[in-house]
Amino acid sequence: MSGIGKRELIELYDKLLQFYGKQNWWPVDLEYHKTHGSDPREEVIIGAILTQNTSWKNVEKALENLKREKALNLKAIKEIPTEKLMELIKPAGFYRQKSLYLKEFANKFPSISHLKNVKREDLLKVKGIGKETADAILLYALDRLEFVVDAYTKRLLERLWNIKGSYEEIKRLFEKNLPKDLEIYREFHALIDIHAKEFCKKKPLCEECPLREKCIKSCF
Template sequence: MQPAYQLIYDKLFEHYGPQSWWPAETPFEMMIGSILVQNTNWRNVDKALIKLGPYFEPEIIDHFPIEDLAQLIRSSGFYNIKAKRIKAFMEWFRQYDYDTKRIKAINNTELRKALINIHGIGKETADVMLVYAFEKPIFVVDAYARRIFYRLGYNMPTSYDGFRKLVEKELPEELTLYNEFHALLVEHAKQFCRSKPICKECPLLDICDQRLELK
């Protein structure tokens, strides 16, 4: 019998195809983008990334005055808070000479713990960095994943890691799968499984209980 979570992935991949995520030119841009996208949409992040463009080197961002950094990322919202989070991340990144290759050599558990210990880096942000910057196979739990899995009929754990581990227990430890799965769930939430779902022609309709969010 085909694992349930694998079936979700297969149906989404068949419908949408490869997503080629994360939308960034470099791992460093990806990591900064993952901080900027907290509590906002990608359009606002894109504007901030364009403003940052002329300064997009780790050493420059690390030594950039925090007040000036905040103004450059203003479009992302909560810009003063996010500037502090970027600075905290840069302090950690500097310890490895801004070298993602060195960081990739750290085992998954240790690296995840280190990222979560950085001010302003929660579990979701840490996990997207792990997948898209450091090439570690891990399932990213976000609001879209919770919405889709609930509507499909799965009573997933309320805790972040409980949800994540339950999915990972069933899926093979393949980076490409986790890379695509998160991107596919985001795309599906935007196209069909919106806050007001569009169930007609949904690629998951035949396996969906069509449950609405709990009030």
């Protein structure tokens, strides 16, 4: 697929880490879960579904609404009336669709313990769970070594090294070359996302970009 391997990917990771520092994804409200006796990993799952096609800022508003109703857990999502759920998650957009996805997920997996032995293929069978959402749930909630690829990852690889590929091809490129280390997988995905938001935007800000010397699509 490309001449890019371990050295280039680790160099990229180091450079991004050095520039932005650790991102410590996935952001969860540990205090809330401590107080309410819920599992923070369920917040990761709910957030991963809500974040489809919207910004994290909008997801946060929906998560706040769920917290207010003490519904930031899979059991509550399963039990809450769909109309009420739609109202609570409205700020995250596509709320009709997402309420069905959340319901479907919570009906199938009403608590984190039901996901103990779940396989990627099992998640992909749930309505509304695509590859990116499945991998985000596996990596950030279930401690599995599944690299998450998103549109930002694809854009960065294309601009940096002229690499184009399917979701699975790009995922394999990372997984084949990175050390089997959860923290690296988690941080790398988060660092790519922040870089895409800060510099490698739709219209890239190459002049100040920390990667410009290694980037073949740099504007220089």
